[in-house]
Amino acid sequence: MIWLIALLILVGVLAYGRASLRWTTLVLFGWLGLYSMAKGGGNFVLLLWVVFDAVFIPLNVPAIRKRLFSRVIFKIMKKMLPQMSQTEREALEAGNTWWDAELFSGNPDWKVLLDLPVAKLTAEEQAFIDGPVETLCSMLDDWDITHNRRDLPVEVWDYIKGHKFCGMIIPKRYGGLEFGEYAHSEIVMKISSRSSTAAVTVMVPNSLGPAKLLLAYGTEQQKNHYLPRLATGEEIPAFALTGPHAGSDAGAMPDTGVICYGKFEGQDKVLGIRLNWEKRYITLGPVATVLGLAFKLYDPEHLIGEKENIGITVALIPTDTQGVSIGRRHFPLDSAFQNGPNWGKDVFIPVDWIIGGVDQVGNGWKMLMQCLATGRAVSLPALSTGAAKMASRNTGAYARIRKQFNLPIGEFEGIEEPLSRIAGETYIIDAARKVTAAALDDGQKPSVISAIIKYELTERMRRVINDAMDIQGGSGICLGPKNYLGRMYQVIPVSITVEGANILTRTMMIFGQGAVRCHPYIQREMEALGQENPELALQQFDGVLFEHIGSVLHNLAAGFWLGLSNARFVDVPGDQDTQGYFRQIARLSVGFALVADFALLTLGGSLKRKERLSGRFADVLSNLYLCSCVLKHYQDQGRQQDDLPLLHWACQQTLHRAQQSLLAIFHTLPMRFPAYLLRAVLFPGGKPYSPPADHLIHQTAALLLKNSPARNRLTHGIYINHKPDDVTGRIEVAFQAVFAATHVETKIQTAQKQKQLPKGAILDVLDAAISKAIISKKEAELIVDAEKARFTAISVDDFSPEQLSSVGVKMQSNRNTI
Incomplete structure (x- = not known):
């Protein structure tokens, strides 16, 4: 038993220390030699040597090891290995x-x-958050947006465009802000603490839109044309991937494009793609001016190469292109961000509308996996x-x-x-x-x-x-x-x-x-x-x-x-x-x-x-x-x-x-x-x-119940104001007022316990507390202010029957103009 325990400990130490095969062989050879000398031979010792030789000699001779061990395991694993689709392979290769x-x-x-360096903002990024982002948040009334308008007000749309909120990831040489991912996250986080509609509107062009794809794969001509226009909001992007018949299963996507010649802008024979698609759940789709479209591309006449089934491809298509239809809006759970379906019937586009041109045909899924993870890694976590x-x-x-x-x-x-x-x-x-x-x-x-x-x-x-x-x-x-x-x-x-x-x-x-x-x-x-x-x-x-x-x-x-x-x-x-x-x-x-x-x-x-x-x-x-x-x-x-x-x-x-x-x-x-x-x-x-x-x-x-540095650190970066008539400002005002009056409230409660004051609501005993010099008039004012702010903070809305019978305004049946 002692020898067995020693062997187990020895094997454990070798394994824990990641000893090489040769060192393991030498150490076990030494243990077996000592054991043999201690026991003086015998059949059991002989059996141990036979097992040792049968295992470790082949393992230490590569030619024998490959033939006896590795080849067998190779064949077994070859059979066990599942078939991997192209989309699965490209997903694994992404990032x-x-x-x-x-x-x-x-x-x-x-x-x-x-x-890893600590996440930090540059001076320019911090100034943008303290300036335009703060101003944008102050302009947002979420009830008005979600209940009355079902959209952002025109002035908010204009402010978002004018201050390049849609161009945060676009380099300055193309007219963008060129912010880092942490700044992107901080901006979306602050806006989302005020309005999810505004946050989604800002985050989509910077993560789910075509800008990231253009930066990584676009031709210089495409970058020079689209990126400045995307940065300033002249172009509103949407990315169309999900369809009615294929959600997460991109391989089952029925949307197709066929390489062919066709007429385009006065030219009779232009090499292009004939597209047919149907998409839904497309964020910013109802207001988009340019659509990033994913589809399966085919080349039956071999006009651009030897392959007939080329694979998933991505193209940029202006939404005013003939044959493109922008449907009515979806209504995602009483939120107001723009979302809706679109489709195309026999839409002809030139091949140079493919992101990256002909060189990137068939690489669409790889492009998406490489670039659109930002939505998962930055935008949605920030929200x-x-x-x-x-x-x-x-x-x-x-x-x-x-x-x-x-x-x-x-x-x-x-x-x-x-x-x-x-x-x-x-x-x-x-x-x-x-x-x-x-x-x-x-x-x-x-x-x-x-x-x-x-x-x-x-x-x-x-x-x-x-x-x-x-x-x-x-x-x-x-x-x-x-x-x-x-x-x-x-x-x-x-x-x-x-x-x-x-x-x-x-x-x-x-x-x-x-x-x-x-x-x-x-x-x-x-x-x-x-x-x-x-x-x-x-x-x-x-x-x-x-x-x-x-x-x-x-x-x-x-x-x-x-x-x-x-x-x-x-x-x-x-x-x-x-x-x-x-x-x-x-x-x-x-x-x-x-x-x-x-x-x-x-x-x-x-x-x-x-x-x-x-x-x-x-x-x-x-x-x-x-x-x-x-x-x-x-x-x-x-x-x-x-x-x-x-x-x-x-x-x-x-x-x-x-x-x-x-x-x-x-x-x-x-x-x-x-x-x-x-x-x-x-x-x-x-x-x-x-x-x-x-x-x-x-x-x-x-x-969370104290006005402390820990609470402020935990909630740092969101929109905070002290306006008594604001939806969250009234909570902040009341919180501060209640804290300012805490010591006064304690005096009154102590006096009530000592029967110096009668029991009852705090406002009802203020005069008595002042007359008995338990508190001062100034302290009484703190209580009055705190109780007033408290009531404002805990109040809820009520509506007339007429208001509830005609809730909000009707949504537009077709795309909105912004």
Whole structure:
């Protein structure tokens, strides 16, 4: 038994230290030699030597190893490997990997994350936010926009165009603002805290529109023509991808273009494309002047090459082109942003309207995957952050202002719980947004991370708004000019649905792509398996395979050791408040990598069809990424001690979710007995992580009830005003007035307890309090001002029957003129 334990420890140390095959062979040879001398020979010792020679001699001779081991595994994996469509392949090739690959490795290098430059604004970007963005927000009346106009006012459209809000990503040489992704995010976030309609209107040209495609792939002629016009709003872009018969399945797109000759602008024989399409859900479609169109291109007469079925292609088409029809508007959940269908019947365009010209035919899906991830990585996370920060600041203030049973409702334990979730989730959301934007500005293009934060931030924003609605109660559900939350609640499913519906983003994109894209070996193994030269393929596969096996053995040993020690001895960065969380991310990263390899080994290509399993893997990876972002964000903000409740809540919540998702995976893996053994290896002491405890819930909720630097940091960057007649300004005014009168209110309540004053409403005892010199007249004025502001803040709208019988104005049946 002692020799066996020694052998297991020795193997574990070798695996943990990633010892090479030769070193492993030498060390085990030495152990076997010592064991033989100690036992003096015998049949069992002889058997051990035979097994050792049969395994390790072939492994150390490449020619024998390839023939006996690698070739067999090569053939098995070749059969297991699923057929990959062109669109899947191009999606995998889009962008690059970054911190997601480190988490997938099981051995994250913290320098990769922590050395990332802090997200910062230039002086010019900050001036734009303090100037034009602030002014734009002050012009926005969301009730008027969504209820009366169903559109932005003309003066708002003009302001957006005149100040180049649609040209934030366009370089200055083309007349744009040339802002970074972090500035883009900050601008959309601030506008979204005021009006989701305005935020969507601004974000689409800078993410979902043709400008990004032109910058990356357009010809110089196309750039010179369109980019200056897009920057100034002379052209309003829309991108048409989704159709009635093919939503997420681009390969099933029925929209077609056929290369042919036709008449165009007075010329009888122009090489072009005959297009037929039908699209819907196209944001800005009803007001667009230029349409980015995705379609399948065919060349039956081989006019531009040898291929007949060329593939998905993207072209820019002015909407006044003959045959183009812009339909009536959709009405997405009582929001007012422009969205609608369009179609074309036998539309003829010249081939030079293809983005990038003839050289880019068939590259449309690759172009889209490379460029349109901005909508997932920047715009929608910014919109989610704006909504979460707005809810944190205003619902937290409301919970302090609103009283029941003579206490602020925010002090009730039942309210503290959702209030802490609002604050903690907002901290997570903002951390992920900032860190990801900083990575994009640093040159990273992490496609898997863009899917993670699109899914996680929109879902967490949904929970924040739901909790805010519960706290607001009747004031949240009664729509009107005073309700700042109702429209946000209504529009939540829009962000959940667009840019890849969240269900598919979670179950197909995050782990479905991440399992190949971020895995340190899978993609290289797939490349080797796809080699046409058999000998070269086997040589490449042999090298990667044994690296992969070494990694699995390392993760097995590391997973057991970190589980046994709770990762106490792992060398990580951070301080006494954060090192524990760094260690737990490292521990879960090892477990995630090991279980992912087990799933890939036992399920092979069928794993991509196991969407519930894939979704749980996605949850683990996503929560590890979010926890990492929280630690980076805390460091970037100077490790503010006031923010510790937010840090602890966010880290504990994400680690607990990652743990629960990882444990759930074991119940759905095949080969039940090995799966449970694997669970015992990774969690030898049971579940180590719990959700935030009650004392932490209290501390986190309390941050939203105080006028503190922590509250201001948490909600920094949204639109804030102090106008008593404004939808959110009245909340801010009341919050400040209530705080200014707190010490006076305490004096009166103390006097009432001591029976110096009669019980009753505070306004009813003011005169008595003044006459008994309990408070001064000036202090009484603070109470009067606070109570007046409090009533204004908690008031809700009411309407006459006539107003409700003819709600708003009728939407225009066709496209609007702006």
